[in-house]
Amino acid sequence: MIDSTLGRAGAVLALLLASAPALAAPAAPWVVKPEWVKADEAYLASDALAGRGSATPDEAKAAAWVASQFEQFGLVRAPGMSGYLQTATIVQPKLGGAPALGVGGQSVAGLTLLMAPAGEVRGRLVIATSDDPAALPAGDVIALASPKLPLIPMLMAARGHGAKLLLVRESAETKGILKQMGGAARIPGYLEGDAPESIALATLPPAEFDRLVQKPGQEVTLALPGMTATRSTTTNALGYLPGTDPEAGVLLLSAHVDHLGRRPDGTIMHGADDDASGVTAVLELARALAAGPRSRRGILFVCYGSEEMGGFGSAYFGAHPPVPLSKIALNIEFEMIGAQDPKLPRGALMVTGYERSNLAETLAAHGALVAPDPYPEQHFFERSDNYQLALKGVVAHTLSGWATTPVYHQPTDTIANLDLPFMTAAIQSLIEPVRWLAASDFQPKWNAGGQPSR
Ligand SMILES: [Zn+2]
Numbered sequence: 001m002i003d004s005t006l007g008r009a010g011a012v013l014a015l016l017l018a019s020a021p022a023l024a025a026p027a028a029p030w031v032v033k034p035e036w037v038k039a040d041e042a043y044l045a046s047d048a049l050a051g052r053g054s055a056t057p058d059e060a061k062a063a064a065w066v067a068s069q070f071e072q073f074g075l076v077r078a079p080g081m082s083g084y085l086q087t088a089t090i091v092q093p094k095l096g097g098a099p100a101l102g103v104g105g106q107s108v109a110g111l112t113l114l115m116a117p118a119g120e121v122r123g124r125l126v127i128a129t130s131d132d133p134a135a136l137p138a139g140d141v142i143a144l145a146s147p148k149l150p151l152i153p154m155l156m157a158a159r160g161h162g163a164k165l166l167l168v169r170e171s172a173e174t175k176g177i178l179k180q181m182g183g184a185a186r187i188p189g190y191l192e193g194d195a196p197e198s199i200a201l202a203t204l205p206p207a208e209f210d211r212l213v214q215k216p217g218q219e220v221t222l223a224l225p226g227m228t229a230t231r232s233t234t235t236n237a238l239g240y241l242p243g244t245d246p247e248a249g250v251l252l253l254s255a256h257v258d259h260l261g262r263r264p265d266g267t268i269m270h271g272a273d274d275d276a277s278g279v280t281a282v283l284e285l286a287r288a289l290a291a292g293p294r295s296r297r298g299i300l301f302v303c304y305g306s307e308e309m310g311g312f313g314s315a316y317f318g319a320h321p322p323v324p325l326s327k328i329a330l331n332i333e334f335e336m337i338g339a340q341d342p343k344l345p346r347g348a349l350m351v352t353g354y355e356r357s358n359l360a361e362t363l364a365a366h367g368a369l370v371a372p373d374p375y376p377e378q379h380f381f382e383r384s385d386n387y388q389l390a391l392k393g394v395v396a397h398t399l400s401g402w403a404t405t406p407v408y409h410q411p412t413d414t415i416a417n418l419d420l421p422f423m424t425a426a427i428q429s430l431i432e433p434v435r436w437l438a439a440s441d442f443q444p445k446w447n448a449g450g451q452p453s454r
Contacts, residue, residue, distance in 0.1 A: 096226020
């Protein structure tokens with residue numbers, strides 16, 4: 001789960017499968033064995049994987065192990081792929097010196113960067129006086145003069161308008177955000193080949209800010225000296241169970257294999273719940289479904305890299321899917337199913353964005369123990385890999401056990417703090433509903449206003 005502070009030889013294969021006889025025997029009741037769940041967790045959350053840091057060799061090792069499990073269960077390579085792994089390059093810009101703000105050719109002291117783009121900024125100053133994001137004026141450089149502005153919605157609106165720099169008055173809120181980010185400006189990374197982030201967010205002390213808003217129309221420059229970039233590789237693991245009907249679409253079952261790695265002091269962030277538990281769900285569903293009769297629909301099992309850095313593995317998958325996204329009937333992401341939220345009905349998992357589509361209610365009607373998200377204000381729907389697919393139109397939700405667990409992003413997210421019986425029962429409860437989805441021609445639809453747009 002992402003912190004809230006700021007992813008052809010198929011045609012031949014399909015022909016071969018279409019001519020293969022479907023196995024008619026009914027599926028024997030499958031039992032998810034607690035020792036399998038425990039063994040998956042024991043490796044994924046082990047010291048040997050050192051917290052599976054995003055886009056690190058530890059993440060690659062974890063993804064390779066997931067791929068080897070997929071192969072052992074009998075999953076095949078996804079259509080058009082020559083292996084079970086998909087890799088992508090993440091570019092991370094880094095600032096080498098102090099940023100400098102100039103207004104009308106004069107340098108302005110006291111600038112604090114909260115978010116920086118990958119390059120310099122230049123443009124004319126526009127003053128926004130309203131605190132309504134919908135009323136934000138267009139311009140390259142915008143100073144937000146209203147004292148009660150909602151910062152994040154304003155930033156999103158400015159970004160939507162193509163603004164390059166948003167300047168705000170320093171406040172307890174802006175200082176709090178900087179502290180949450182570890183005291184340093186965030187410079188968003190990006191997938192190689194994609195456009196880097198293009199907006200900066202910065203504060204000025206009240207006196208400097210008040211002088212600034214008296215100078216609309218002046219030319220503003222933001223110099224970002226010594227900008228360099230590092231490149232790292234992130235790895236997705238993919239396995240495929242072909243269906244019998246090439247026209248029936250494909251189900252996408254996913255989780256993220258990465259976590260936070262090690263803290264600077266060496267502490268391993270094991271991420272047993274976030275999200276080794278989701279990977280365990282994907283693995284155990286793969287084991288169960290691969291052992292059963294072949295279903296009508298194909299099923300893609302995917303464990304993404306670099307979710308914690310901003311959903312890079314799933315964004316890459318969404319841009320390079322092994323089957324066209326229009327063929328993906330739905331996506332269910334599993335995140336943090338290692339314990340149950342006391343607010344949920346006993347045994348139930350919550351579905352993020354429950355009411356955005358008719359998927360959750362249909363799953364419930366077919367026996368899945370699922371409930372609406374009790375924390376809509378946390379925007380969990382937007383904070384996991386499902387969102388990258390949802391942005392591209394795929395009906396995509398995340399199932400979670402307890403998204404506000406006290407171990408969230410803490411060193412205490414270890415196997416000792418998992419509720420393994422709950423986890424095992426949760427995975428068990430989804431096997432028949434997923435079998436039903438794979439056998440049916442049910443195509444979930446977004447409800448009115450449910451599909452997100454960035
Ligand atoms: Zn997380």
